[in-house]
Amino acid sequence: DTGVSQDPRHKITKRGQNVTFRCDPISEHNRLYWYRQTLGQGPEFLTYFQNEAQLEKSRLLSDRFSAERPKGSFSTLEIQRTEQGDSAMYLCASSSNFPERGGPNKQFFGPGTRLTVL
Amino acid sequence: RKEVEQDPGPFNVPEGATVAFNCTYSNSASQSFFWYRQDCRKEPKLLMSVYSSGNEDGRFTAQLNRASQYISLLIRDSKLSDSATYLCVVNRAAAGNKLTFGGGTRVLVKP
Numbered sequence: 001d002t003g004v005s006q007d008p009r010h011k012i013t014k015r016g017q018n019v020t021f022r023c024d025p026i027s028e029h030n031r032l033y034w035y036r037q038t039l040g041q042g043p044e045f046l047t048y049f050q051n052e053a054q055l056e057k058s059r060l061l062s063d064r065f066s067a068e069r070p071k072g073s074f075s076t077l078e079i080q081r082t083e084q085g086d087s088a089m090y091l092c093a094s095s096s097n098f099p100e101r102g103g104p105n106k107q108f109f110g111p112g113t114r115l116t117v118l
Numbered sequence: 119r120k121e122v123e124q125d126p127g128p129f130n131v132p133e134g135a136t137v138a139f140n141c142t143y144s145n146s147a148s149q150s151f152f153w154y155r156q157d158c159r160k161e162p163k164l165l166m167s168v169y170s171s172g173n174e175d176g177r178f179t180a181q182l183n184r185a186s187q188y189i190s191l192l193i194r195d196s197k198l199s200d201s202a203t204y205l206c207v208v209n210r211a212a213a214g215n216k217l218t219f220g221g222g223t224r225v226l227v228k229p
Contacts, residue, residue, distance in 0.1 A: 095215065109162050
């Protein structure tokens with residue numbers, strides 16, 4: 001399977017704990033996006049990378065959130081001092097700049113990490 | 119006001135019937151338009167891109183009206199397997215191609 005993968009698929013944590021999620025994009029996709037989805041809503045953009053550079057962060061991404069993509073391949077999203085309001089599905093997507101690989105518009109999503117903060 | 123708005127539904131559709139629904143977008147600079155399908159507790163999956171001239175993919179037809187800033191999706195001969203949430207999505211190259219999603223329209227196809 002050469003799709004986007006995310007780990008873990010589910011995470012239950014207590015309020016105040018730190019959590020880290022990992023995303024492995026489709027091989028050779030240079031763009032990687034993080035979105036968050038709460039129940040009954042569409043996904044909302046959090047941040048994106050082009051290769052290893054983080055080019056934009058949403059206002060939704062408070063100081064407790066940090067994302068990295070150190071080698072331009074996999075990415076991690078860390079949430080520090082989790083709050084109950086952080087409970088959501090965290091989705092990762094990747095795309096390629098090259099038209100023959102779908103182009104930047106076509107984003108392929110991973111299965112998501114479902115976070116529950118107790 | 120949300121940038122992309124959709125009727126949340128649900129649209130209850132008899133099997134074999136046709137269903138159509140719209141979404142509206144507020145940013146006139148939006149360049150690309152998509153419909154994604156999302157099954158319960160799964161990730162969104164691209165259903166189809168939406169082109170200015172309208173386009174069809176099997177039983178699915180998408181239309182774009184730039185003047186009125188709305189996008190539509192029509193499903194013909196509905197199957198039970200079409201039951202899902204349909205997400206209307208727009209993006210702009212100037213915004214890094216990040217996707218802006220509507221809240222989704224839930225469709226339930228019943229026998």
